[in-house]
Amino acid sequence: MSLFLVRHGRPLIDTAVPARAWELDPRGYDDIWALRESGRVPGRAAWFSSPEPKAIGTATLLTDAQVGVVDDLAEHRRESTDWIDDFEGTVRRAFAEPDRAAYDGWEPLADCRRRVVSAVRPALAAVGEGDLVLVGHGTAWTLLVAELTGSAPDLGVWAALAMPDVIRLDGPFAT
Template sequence: MTLHLVRHGRPLVVPGEPAASWDLDPAAYDDVWALRSSGRLPARAAWFASPEPKALQTAQLLTDADVGVLDDLREHERSGEWVDDFAGTVRRAFERPDVPATDGWEPLTACRDRVVPAVRRVLEVHGDDDVVLVGHGTAWTVVVAALTGRPPDVERWAGLAMPDLITVDAVPGA
């Protein structure tokens, strides 16, 4: 069994609106289709996505298969307030996961405590099947850390493209 964690394609940013409501930017479709045709995703798999529009729209462009929507796969919750140093603020969230990195953000542990059990449930149900989850960079970073027993790889998070793919083989203890 292989777990494929797809970070959504580039969103259409709407300042003042929470990122959770942003759609996939139509200019990003070619990037998503390039991932689809890259051969990096399994031909057969169970597919699930975050309910956030940009993630669900990415999933729908990546596969013709049915895509289940799981509310608990949503991203680290953040208000619609614009944050000038977004990367620095996310880094603070990883450094001190028990406290909000800025006003309007949930503590990163809350994201972890929601997303990791959801991923484990999917893996339990799908046993030996490949699984593709389409969602978000910060959430996937905490999932990989939890599943591998390693600290969150913040540098890998910083280097993720939109879309991008993280693959975790034979998830131990899933």
């Protein structure tokens, strides 16, 4: 079994609303189509998406298969609409102190990790030997990879993820 963690395509940023409500930027559709045609994502697999519009939009451009929506695959929750100039530094602080909110209105990463892992384990068990594609978010996937591999979150991989991008993990995974 293989697990494909797809990071959503480029969002259309609207600083008046939280990031969870952002749609895809139509100028990034070609990048999503290129990923679809690249062979890096399986044609036959079980597909699930975060409930965020940018993730659902990415999933529907990547596959003709049915895509289930799983609320707990949402990104690290950030309720603030503040524009943060040093966003990467703030996220790195969140990883350094996962039990604390790195910014007012942000979910602690430890809570995000528990939420995402709890959502993914039943999906892994349900697909058995089949492939599973999850479309979502870079921070959530970084936490999930750490959990499934028993390693520390790899912030180098997190920082290098494109929009869209895919991380492939080959199982079996402890469920």
